[in-house]
Amino acid sequence: MVASIIRTAFTLPTAQEVNEQYSEVIKMLGSSHPKVVAMLRDAREDVLAFAGFPPRHWRKIWSTNPMERVNKKIKWRTNVVGVFPNPEALLRLAGAVLVEQHDEWEAGDRRYLSEGSMAELMAVDQQVSDLIGEKILLPELTAA
Structure with a gap:
């Protein structure tokens, strides 16, 4: 209840x-x-x-699907290899999967947040900057 x-x-x-x-x-x-x-x-x-954030982003913020997809991809890749000679090898493979996923989200056809959607975030950032009188970048924009 x-x-x-x-x-x-x-x-x-x-x-x-x-x-x-x-x-x-x-x-x-x-x-x-x-x-x-x-x-x-x-x-x-x-x-x-x-x-x-703009209401258009709310569903994507709430969703854990992207994290689950990345974790599934890492699990699949590590299962294919099976045994790693050392922890660094595992870290390199997982890192490569993450870099690949980042590139796909940033520039691929299946961007997680579209360019128009990111423009809305930039507009919010500009409004906040105008309100406080100094230029800031929202953390989510610097990460994107």
Whole structure:
């Protein structure tokens, strides 16, 4: 029951509505589940971090599919090799898989976030920079 109440905050279309619903959830659970409310208050910034991105990105942020796919690819490659002569050999193979995946996401036909989608992030970065009066780069943009 508590989980379904909390999930209601993630079904809304705008960041403002998400924040308002999250506050409402905290109020609803206040008297019956004080430990859950304390946890939700402490984790608010982390739980609602996705709302700082354009709504178009939210589903991709929530999804663990890309991580699962990369882990599956690493597992498959290491199973093919079987036995590694030393830990460094395993690290080189896993690193090569990760580099290959990064290149595919960055420049391939199946980019994880499209160029148009990344342009939205750059626009958000520019708005934040204009608000605070200095140029910053959001961490997610420097990683991308």
